[in-house]
Amino acid sequence: MTTPAxxxxxAVSKVYGGxxxxxVVDTVSLTIPAGSFVSLLGPSGSGKSTILQMIGGFTAPTxxxxxxxxxxxxxxxxxxxxxxxxxxxxxxxxxxTVAGNVGYGLTLRGEPAARRxxxxxxxxxxxxxxxxxxxxxxxxxxxxxxRVALARAxxxxxxxxxxxxxxxxxxxxxxxxxxxxxxxxxxxLGATFLAVTHNQDEALALSDVVAVLRxxxxxxxxxxxxxxxxxxxxxxxxxxxxxxxxxxxxVEPGAESWTAIVGDRRIxxxxxxxxxxxxxxxxxxxPERIRAAGPGETGDLGPVDVVAATYKGRDVEVxxxxxxxxxxxxxxxxxxxxxxxxxxxxxDLAWTPDRALLVAETRAAEA
Amino acid sequence: MTQVEASARPRRPGLPxxxxxxxxxxxxxxxxxxxxxxxxxxWSFWRFDPATYWITPDYTLASYAALMDTGxxxxxxRTLGLSALTAALATxxxxxxxxxxxxxxxPRKAAVLIALFTVPFFTSALIRAFxxxxxxxxNGAINxxxxxxxxxxxxxxWLLFSNFAVIVGMLAAYLPFAVVPLVLAFxxxxxxxxxxxxxxxxxxxxxxxxxILPLVLPGAVAGFLxxxxxxxxxxxxxxxxxGAGDSSISIMINDVMxxxxxxLAFAIATVVVAVAVAVLLVAVRFFRLSKLFEDLGT
Numbered sequence: 037m038t039t040p041a042x043x044x045x046x047a048v049s050k051v052y053g054g055x056x057x058x059x060v061v062d063t064v065s066l067t068i069p070a071g072s073f074v075s076l077l078g079p080s081g082s083g084k085s086t087i088l089q090m091i092g093g094f095t096a097p098t099x100x101x102x103x104x105x106x107x108x109x110x111x112x113x114x115x116x117x118x119x120x121x122x123x124x125x126x127x128x129x130x131x132x133t134v135a136g137n138v139g140y141g142l143t144l145r146g147e148p149a150a151r152r153x154x155x156x157x158x159x160x161x162x163x164x165x166x167x168x169x170x171x172x173x174x175x176x177x178x179x180x181x182x183r184v185a186l187a188r189a190x191x192x193x194x195x196x197x198x199x200x201x202x203x204x205x206x207x208x209x210x211x212x213x214x215x216x217x218x219x220x221x222x223x224x225l226g227a228t229f230l231a232v233t234h235n236q237d238e239a240l241a242l243s244d245v246v247a248v249l250r251x252x253x254x255x256x257x258x259x260x261x262x263x264x265x266x267x268x269x270x271x272x273x274x275x276x277x278x279x280x281x282x283x284x285x286x287v288e289p290g291a292e293s294w295t296a297i298v299g300d301r302r303i304x305x306x307x308x309x310x311x312x313x314x315x316x317x318x319x320x321x322x323p324e325r326i327r328a329a330g331p332g333e334t335g336d337l338g339p340v341d342v343v344a345a346t347y348k349g350r351d352v353e354v355x356x357x358x359x360x361x362x363x364x365x366x367x368x369x370x371x372x373x374x375x376x377x378x379x380x381x382x383x384d385l386a387w388t389p390d391r392a393l394l395v396a397e398t399r400a401a402e403a
Numbered sequence: 404m405t406q407v408e409a410s411a412r413p414r415r416p417g418l419p420x421x422x423x424x425x426x427x428x429x430x431x432x433x434x435x436x437x438x439x440x441x442x443x444x445x446w447s448f449w450r451f452d453p454a455t456y457w458i459t460p461d462y463t464l465a466s467y468a469a470l471m472d473t474g475x476x477x478x479x480x481r482t483l484g485l486s487a488l489t490a491a492l493a494t495x496x497x498x499x500x501x502x503x504x505x506x507x508x509x510p511r512k513a514a515v516l517i518a519l520f521t522v523p524f525f526t527s528a529l530i531r532a533f534x535x536x537x538x539x540x541x542n543g544a545i546n547x548x549x550x551x552x553x554x555x556x557x558x559x560x561w562l563l564f565s566n567f568a569v570i571v572g573m574l575a576a577y578l579p580f581a582v583v584p585l586v587l588a589f590x591x592x593x594x595x596x597x598x599x600x601x602x603x604x605x606x607x608x609x610x611x612x613x614x615i616l617p618l619v620l621p622g623a624v625a626g627f628l629x630x631x632x633x634x635x636x637x638x639x640x641x642x643x644x645x646g647a648g649d650s651s652i653s654i655m656i657n658d659v660m661x662x663x664x665x666x667l668a669f670a671i672a673t674v675v676v677a678v679a680v681a682v683l684l685v686a687v688r689f690f691r692l693s694k695l696f697e698d699l700g701t
Contacts, residue, residue, distance in 0.1 A: 093601075114598070114602050115601050115606055120602055121598075121602045123595040123599060123602075124595070126595065127595030127598055127600075128599070129599070129614060131614075131617045131618055141603035144604040145604065188603065192603065
């Protein structure tokens with residue numbers, strides 16, 4: 037990429053505790069281009085929040101360097117870093133009004149009162165809170181508080197905005213609304229946004245680049261489409277949406293296509309992006325692309341026993357059991373025409389023309 | 404964006420309605436607190452005859468007049484001043500202590516540290532005050548150390564039997580009353596609030612002044628009031644550590660009671676209660692003490 041890097045992590049590690057225990061963040065190197073929206077996606081305990089805290093300056097890395105626009109800020113306290121943070125629990129000042137909160141950073145910068153008021157009003161308008169400046173924080177709803185936190189950080193025009201689980205704790209409707217607003221603010225302000233989340237929908241919808249983390253290391257980094265269509269391993273595949281995976285008895289390498297053997301079926305798969313170690317390979321499928329094979333059609337997999345069918349609003353989730361005891365779930369759209377199979381039925385599954393992905397079960401990049 | 408959540412506090416299910424639930428506490432407060440005070444105020448208006456020691460229900464302001472003109476007012480004012488000074492110093496001293504306990508310690512450590520502040524109450528006020536004589540006296544620990552270190556030639560006289568000694572004694576005894584409400588106030592501050600202040604460009608002192616101090620102010624005022632009210636009733640520290648002839652409100656009440664002038668004793672007590680209530684009302688009005696009991700943030 038030719039755009040300059042807003043943030044660079046250079047082999048950053050973090051170890052808590054006196055002894056050299058398992059690192060929370062393990063030699064992570066990451067380049068975040070200026071103006072981009074990057075998400076750190078991972079389950080809790082993957083070290084994503086710690087990375088954000090180290091970038092914000094609230095936790096010092098055990099080793100490694102953090103650079104902002106090429107400048108080493110590793111030793112700088114939070115108040116001297118050119119970034120602002122939206123904290124998971126926001127950290128709004130309960131003793132100040134909305135305007136007091138939003139104007140806090142400007143006051144510290146010595147902005148004259150009149151200019152400050154203008155900027156605060158403009159920013160409140162931008163986050164849809166015009167007319168709320170005199171309110172107290174405890175008079176606001178959850179979504180409104182979230183907006184105050186956004187306004188308070190963005191009014192300082194930071195080159196980098198860090199968002200720690202920005203949508204956690206909001207109800208579904210508000211999540212989507214705020215998610216869209218964050219995306220809109222990013223496009224409009226042109227600042228670099230770095231978000232931490234455990235929610236793949238959020239990460240995929242907002243980000244230019246997503247880094248998937250597990251146990252303090254980056255499993256894969258790429259565009260949402262890359263992650264979705266070419267997951268580097270089973271962990272990424274499961275985390276980013278292909279949570280229908282089966283373990284084959286054997287795989288046969290090929291030039292353009294590998295073959296996975298499940299039961300007596302030979303499943304043609306895309307070749308794995310990385311070679312597997314002892315963990316072996318996993319066949320990853322998209323639950324929404326699997327269907328029950330029609331009468332007379334030979335499916336890609338089967339026969340399987342239907343164990344349960346659960347209504348989920350838009351889809352019915354069908355749980356099936358393979359001959360060797362593995363379970364595989366897939367989705368049947370409620371308004372798709374075909375009725376979902378009933379529990380107890382024995383069916384064949386098909387996903388052609390979609391292709392199954394073959395991915396390594398464990399991290400095997402070094403192998 | 405028009406939805407505004409109801410800010411009313413939800414009532415916990417399973418509890419009786421507030422008026423009924425408050426009944427036992429209300430009975431206690433009225434029976435053990437308000438009723439005796441009302442009686443004292445009532446009797447303070449009766450007449451005392453020094454010749455016969457008779458007390459008659461005459462309804463007069465004589466006791467209040469006596470309070471004003473026989474040198475008792477200076478004692479009253481001096482005790483009020485000393486109590487206010489002690490309360491102010493205790494609040495200042497409690498701030499850093501409470502910050503360490505409330506902000507930087509985990510719950511376990513905080514419990515241990517708070518428990519340590521109850522040590523002064525392990526002994527009686529008399530013994531506690533007397534112990535300070537051994538520390539502050541002519542041949543006390545401090546003077547001996549200072550002389551031995553060559554910092555002074557003669558023992559310092561003002562260490563003991565002085566206002567200084569009285570304040571030291573009261574501070575040692577009453578500091579916990581200032582620490583506990585402040586610890587609670589510090590404990591209510593969300594760590595992210597402090598981080599947010601730093602994140603927005605404030606260094607430590609700016610954060611302390613603009614965010615932390617305003618948030619713990621109700622706790623500081625509550626601590627000040629506790630120490631002030633308790634110090635108003637002090638006698639041991641004044642008798643054992645104060646200068647010759649030093650008096651205080653409670654010593655004065657004691658003396659008056661000894662000559663069975665109950666109306667005067669009650670008049671003094673009534674004035675003290677009135678002052679304490681007035682200070683409390685001012686504090687509640689101007690420092691929003693109710694914040695201590697309000698859910699901040701979320």
